[in-house]
Amino acid sequence: xxxxxxxxxxxxxxxxxxxxxxxxxxxxxxxxxxxxxxxxxxxxxxxxxxxxxxxxxxxxxxxxxxxxxxxxxxxxxxxxxxxxxxxxxxxxxxxxxxxxxxxxxxxxxxxxxxxxxxxxxxxxxxxxxxxxxxxxxxxxxxxxxxxxxxxxxxxxxxxxxxxxxxxxxxxxxxxxxxxxxxxxxxxxxxxxxxxxxxxxxxxxxxxxxxxxxxxxxxxxxxxxxxxxxxxxxxxxxxxxxxxxxxxxxxxxxxxxxxxxxxxxxxxxxxxxxxxxxxxxxxxxxxxxxxxxxxxxxxxxxxxxxxxxxxxxxxxxxxxxxxxxxxxxxxxxxxxxxxxxxxxxxxxxxxxxxxxxxxxxxxxxxxxxxxxxxxxxxxxxxxxxxxxxxxxxxxxxxxxxxxxxxxxxxxxxxxxxxxxxxxxxxxxxxxxxxxxxxxxxxxxxxxxxxxxxxxxxxxxxx
Amino acid sequence: xxxxxxxxxxxxxxxxxxxxxxxxxxxxxxxxxxxxxxxxxxxxxxxxxxxxxxxxxxxxxxxxxxxxxxxxxxxxxxxxxxxxxxxxxxxxxxxxxxxxxxxxxxxxxxxxxxxxxxxxxxxxxxxxxxxxxxxxxxxxxxxxxxxxxxxxxxxxxxxxxxxxxxxxxxxxxxxxxxxxxxxxxxxxxxxxxxxxxxxxxxxxxxxxxxxxxxxxxxxxxxxxxxxxxxxxxxxxxxxxxxxxxxxxxxxxxxxxxxxxxxxxxxxxxx
Numbered sequence: 212x213x214x215x216x217x218x219x220x221x222x223x224x225x226x227x228x229x230x231x232x233x234x235x236x237x238x239x240x241x242x243x244x245x246x247x248x249x250x251x252x253x254x255x256x257x258x259x260x261x262x263x264x265x266x267x268x269x270x271x272x273x274x275x276x277x278x279x280x281x282x283x284x285x286x287x288x289x290x291x292x293x294x295x296x297x298x299x300x301x302x303x304x305x306x307x308x309x310x311x312x313x314x315x316x317x318x319x320x321x322x323x324x325x326x327x328x329x330x331x332x333x334x335x336x337x338x339x340x341x342x343x344x345x346x347x348x349x350x351x352x353x354x355x356x357x358x359x360x361x362x363x364x365x366x367x368x369x370x371x372x373x374x375x376x377x378x379x380x381x382x383x384x385x386x387x388x389x390x391x392x393x394x395x396x397x398x399x400x401x402x403x404x405x406x407x408x409x410x411x412x413x414x415x416x417x418x419x420x421x422x423x424x425x426x427x428x429x430x431x432x433x434x435x436x437x438x439x440x441x442x443x444x445x446x447x448x449x450x451x452x453x454x455x456x457x458x459x460x461x462x463x464x465x466x467x468x469x470x471x472x473x474x475x476x477x478x479x480x481x482x483x484x485x486x487x488x489x490x491x492x493x494x495x496x497x498x499x500x501x502x503x504x505x506x507x508x509x510x511x512x513x514x515x516x517x518x519x520x521x522x523x524x525x526x527x528x529x530x531x532x533x534x535x536x537x538x539x540x541x542x543x544x545x546x547x548x549x550x551x552x553x554x555x556x557x558x559x560x561x562x563x564x565x566x567x568x569x570x571x572x573x574x575x576x577x578x579x580x581x582x583x584x585x586x587x588x589x590x591x592x593x594x595x596x597x598x599x600x601x602x603x604x605x606x607x608x609x610x611x612x613x614x615x616x617x618x619x620x621x622x623x624x625x626x627x628x629x630x631x632x633x634x635x636x637x638x639x640x641x642x643x644x645x646x647x648x649x650x651x652x653x654x655x656x657x658x659x660x661x662x663x664x665x666x667x668x669x670x671x672x
Numbered sequence: 673x674x675x676x677x678x679x680x681x682x683x684x685x686x687x688x689x690x691x692x693x694x695x696x697x698x699x700x701x702x703x704x705x706x707x708x709x710x711x712x713x714x715x716x717x718x719x720x721x722x723x724x725x726x727x728x729x730x731x732x733x734x735x736x737x738x739x740x741x742x743x744x745x746x747x748x749x750x751x752x753x754x755x756x757x758x759x760x761x762x763x764x765x766x767x768x769x770x771x772x773x774x775x776x777x778x779x780x781x782x783x784x785x786x787x788x789x790x791x792x793x794x795x796x797x798x799x800x801x802x803x804x805x806x807x808x809x810x811x812x813x814x815x816x817x818x819x820x821x822x823x824x825x826x827x828x829x830x831x832x833x834x835x836x837x838x839x840x841x842x843x844x845x846x847x848x849x850x851x852x853x854x855x856x857x858x859x860x861x862x863x864x865x866x867x868x869x870x871x872x873x874x875x876x877x878x879x880x881x882x883x884x885x886x887x888x889x890x891x892x893x894x895x896x897x898x899x900x901x902x903x904x905x906x907x908x909x910x911x912x913x914x915x916x917x918x919x920x921x922x923x924x925x926x927x928x929x930x931x932x933x934x935x936x937x938x939x940x941x942x
Contacts, residue, residue, distance in 0.1 A: 516839075525768075533768075
């Protein structure tokens with residue numbers, strides 16, 4: 212990486228910025244020497260840190276980079292303490308204010324503006340962890356030092372992979388592939404991050420303006436990366452690869468590993484080009500709404516004043532709280548469906564209310580029930596007595612031919628017409644919770660008691 | 673993905689909630705994760721869609737992300753998250769019974785007590801990983817920044833309780849909630865926070881980094897971002913950027929100076 216060039220490009224600008232020279236005063240002599248130790252010690256650690264963070268991030272795609280290894284390496288190399296190295300981390304993570312003058316269209320001074328976005332690295336807010344990462348500025352610094360100019364230029368970087376493959380410069384092809392991969396990944400993640408925030412009008416317009424350029428660039432990178440993969444699989448390039456690998460020595464990547472690295476690039480670019488159209492579309496749309504900051508501490512206090520009701524609270528927890536399967540074992544009722552229906556009281560004859568069916572040969576339980584118990588029930592009702600469900604069950608009317616006939620018995624209360632007593636009016640009443648009976652199959656029946664009674668048709672009010 | 677594989681993937685997801693195709697430097701594969709990831713990675717779009725429909729019947733959905741979407745996914749890797757569908761119907765086997773069991777400190781503690789405790793610890797947790805970081809609810813990308821320690825969470829809950837006590841019923845705190853939170857004795861907050869963290873970790877909404885430090889998972893962040901507006905915000909009546917009538921709260925907290933005993937016995941009725 213060319214830090215010297217980057218620094219050389221900006222050092223005098225920085226001097227201009229830092230100058231305390233007052234307008235009108237005698238012009239000070241510009242010094243060719245710089246202050247400091249002039250041995251490049253701290254600068255080396257600073258640039259090494261930026262490169263280390265960049266490489267680690269590329270290799271792991273983690274947010275935070277552990278520093279232990281770096282601290283150890285630097286203190287060994289320069290024979291300094293780890294605290295000395297930490298001071299460099301501190302230096303790069305402390306922002307400083309830069310002031311610039313803005314000029315309007317007609318060339319007049321419009322005002323000054325300042326920025327503190329100058330920290331190149333940042334540390335986690337929780338200081339317990341020995342970690343750090345590049346800030347956006349830090350990433351740009353690394354990019355500039357590398358001479359990479361953003362995703363729009365990645366198409367040229369992708370072409371360099373092909374060039375390098377043709378040249379037989381496989382190490383450079385690999386580095387190019389990694390650089391493209393990292394650039395594409397970074398750009399894609401940047402888009403995701405932007406989608407998660409309310410975006411300023413300027414950003415939206417900038418993306419809107421460059422939308423097509425981005426899409427073209429990515430599609431071209433996509434095509435080129437695939438071409439590179441195809442090219443690598445040709446016999447000529449394969450042969451030149453094995454020759455190169457032999458010359459390179461035992462640390463050369465295997466052919467399979469090399470192909471996998473190229474494939475990684477193709478995959479990243481593929482997935483980005485798939486998403487990008489919709490992501491940029493969403494980003495530039497004005498209607499996009501994102502949920503921003505919520506002060507949950509105050510929410511908690513407010514909910515002490517006006518708590519949600521118990522149902523709302525349960526729903527809130529169920530929707531976003533930690534859930535777990537309530538039971539590991541199935542409930543017994545879940546298994547009933549697969550048991551043989553020993554007690555099946557269903558009939559498979561279609562229910563019709565045609566007398567012909569009742570008279571037919573096919574003796575369903577209902578027909579059996581009505582022919583066997585019908586006369587008894589009718590007789591009881593005609594004698595002026597009522598027939599309660601309890602009474603019917605206790606007299607054994609719930610069983611016929613050793614089969615439970617509960618539905619048939621209850622059916623009589625639901626459709627008294629089955630009894631065919633046209634000369635009287637049949638009335639069904641119920642007594643709240645008046646029923647509690649043991650059934651012949653061992654089951655228990657409880658609930659409302661049903662009572663059937665007959666009233667003469669004549670003389671009724 | 674055939675039916676057997678679909679069953680394997682679902683069974684795995686029921687336990688672990690997400691699958692990663694590659695384990696990064698700082699993580700290790702969970703048992704069987706590689707096989708499950710291989711099934712998902714090699715399945716056809718049609719099979720993936722069928723699996724989505726199957727999950728839909730459970731009120732769940734599967735989200736796939738790549739290293740190009742978020743930090744924390746190994747280069748070239750993918751992650752699949754099983755998330756609740758905010759508009760779906762909750763499957764009957766999904767429940768929070770364990771939550772009530774674990775949050776309870778005493779026998780027969782009511783569900784209102786355990787849910788109220790959970791809610792308040794939860795809000796303090798959310799304050800730590802969103803409010804404190806100046807992080808919007810939609811900012812899923814920052815999940816790796818969402819690191820907090822148990823000590824911080826306990827301190828946040830303790831200071832919340834102090835504030836609740838300062839408000840008291842006479843300044844408008846709802847009596848039941850006040851009674852539940854005010855009853856906390858020494859060490860109790862610690863135990864409830866422990867249970868909270870265990871529950872969140874078992875549901876893969878957070879991971880523990882070391883004995884005292886935790887981090888939100890991508891699942892936790894993605895589900896929260898997707899569902900917040902439709903569920904939590906709605907059920908708890910949280911207004912955009914705050915809650916109804918927050919000015920009153922602020923006024924009460926600001927005017928924290930001990931006021932003269934105004935009508936101290938006004939609440940004694942009956």
